[in-house]
Amino acid sequence: MGFWKNLFSGNDSSVSDQRSKFRSVSNSIHNSVPNCDGEILFSSDRDLDLYELEELCDSVGWSRRPIRKVRIAIEHSFVVVTMWHKKGSFKRLIGFARATSDHAFNATVWDVVVHPEFQGRGLGKELMREVIYLLRKEDISNISLFADGHVVTFYQQLGFSPDPEGIKGMFWYPPS
Amino acid sequence: MGFWKNLFSGNDSSVSDQRSKFRSVSNSIHNSVPNCDGEILFSSDRDLDLYELEELCDSVGWSRRPIRKVRIAIEHSFVVVTMWHKKGSFKRLIGFARATSDHAFNATVWDVVVHPEFQGRGLGKELMREVIYLLRKEDISNISLFADGHVVTFYQQLGFSPDPEGIKGMFWYPPS
Numbered sequence: 177m178g179f180w181k182n183l184f185s186g187n188d189s190s191v192s193d194q195r196s197k198f199r200s201v202s203n204s205i206h207n208s209v210p211n212c213d214g215e216i217l218f219s220s221d222r223d224l225d226l227y228e229l230e231e232l233c234d235s236v237g238w239s240r241r242p243i244r245k246v247r248i249a250i251e252h253s254f255v256v257v258t259m260w261h262k263k264g265s266f267k268r269l270i271g272f273a274r275a276t277s278d279h280a281f282n283a284t285v286w287d288v289v290v291h292p293e294f295q296g297r298g299l300g301k302e303l304m305r306e307v308i309y310l311l312r313k314e315d316i317s318n319i320s321l322f323a324d325g326h327v328v329t330f331y332q333q334l335g336f337s338p339d340p341e342g343i344k345g346m347f348w349y350p351p352s
Numbered sequence: 353m354g355f356w357k358n359l360f361s362g363n364d365s366s367v368s369d370q371r372s373k374f375r376s377v378s379n380s381i382h383n384s385v386p387n388c389d390g391e392i393l394f395s396s397d398r399d400l401d402l403y404e405l406e407e408l409c410d411s412v413g414w415s416r417r418p419i420r421k422v423r424i425a426i427e428h429s430f431v432v433v434t435m436w437h438k439k440g441s442f443k444r445l446i447g448f449a450r451a452t453s454d455h456a457f458n459a460t461v462w463d464v465v466v467h468p469e470f471q472g473r474g475l476g477k478e479l480m481r482e483v484i485y486l487l488r489k490e491d492i493s494n495i496s497l498f499a500d501g502h503v504v505t506f507y508q509q510l511g512f513s514p515d516p517e518g519i520k521g522m523f524w525y526p527p528s
Contacts, residue, residue, distance in 0.1 A: 252430075278428045312526075320460075322521055336522040337525060339520065343501070346496065346508075346512040347513055350511070
């Protein structure tokens with residue numbers, strides 16, 4: 177089973193072109209990452225080891241979620257991007273992001289995570305650029321997310337605006 | 353084709369129970385709406401006339417969107433709720449809302465609209481309560497939306513909080 181197997185699933189007509197474009201993005205990232213022995217690769221293959229994903233989420237202190245529900249969430253995400261550190265024949269999951277969508281107008285990005293050992297090298301931005309690239313390629317015009325206060329600046333640097341035109345992100349809480 | 357045909361599609365084991373529960377919600381709304389000759393009904397059947405939906409969106413001044421893309425968006429929404437004014441054998445679409453989701457954790461509500469002739473009677477709240485009810489029934493714990501400034505109070509009355517714990521809603525704009 178190839179690593180890039182499902183990279184552009186559902187768009188068979190130009191898989192090879194897009195695959196090579198995607199690879200070249202990865203190469204440029206690899207070149208720009210200091211102190212990184214090996215390669216940084218991206219994939220949109222969602223056939224990943226969910227225990228490895230859990231380990232990644234543990235590394236940034238996220239609460240554990242049932243693997244069964246994580247599997248459903250990934251299946252029903254419109255875009256999934258994983259980031260890998262590859263060294264020789266060994267590869268390790270070091271980043272993840274996904275987006276839900278109506279496949280037409282809106283997409284919302286969830287679960288953006290980069291392993292602490294690989295933070296501070298611009299990899300989170302490259303991960304998000306891959307998400308944006310894939311969503312724009314599918315003609316999604318409205319990309320949104322909900323950002324914790326301490327990462328608002330990070331997303332602003334990528335072109336996201338907080339509360340544009342007074343629009344407020346809101347969450348529902350069950351009546352207590 | 354019955355009006356309530358797809359009301360609880362995908363959950364065949366207890367359709368009749370849930371259908372009657374849903375109907376009784378509609379009845380209670382009908383009773384509480386002043387100056388409304390006829391009945392107010394809700395449905396989660398997404399097999400609706402998209403030109404009638406366009407007319408509804410026109411009535412509140414929304415920009416027109418390609419019908420082809422609206423169809424895709426509705427197909428790929430997790431929950432769709434329509435609100436109807438029924439009088440004799442005539443029924444008219446007077447409200448709409450939908451939510452995208454990963455079917456596990458998160459849902460985001462989009463395109464909430466009530467026809468101006470039926471605003472100010474509590475029907476928008478009932479429409480949103482139907483959306484929340486359906487999402488909670490599917491065990492979605494995280495319900496979010498992006499609210500224009502002038503409807504933030506409306507959503508607060510339904511239990512939505514703006515920027516909870518400093519979380520910011522953000523939108524991406526293409527570089528100009």
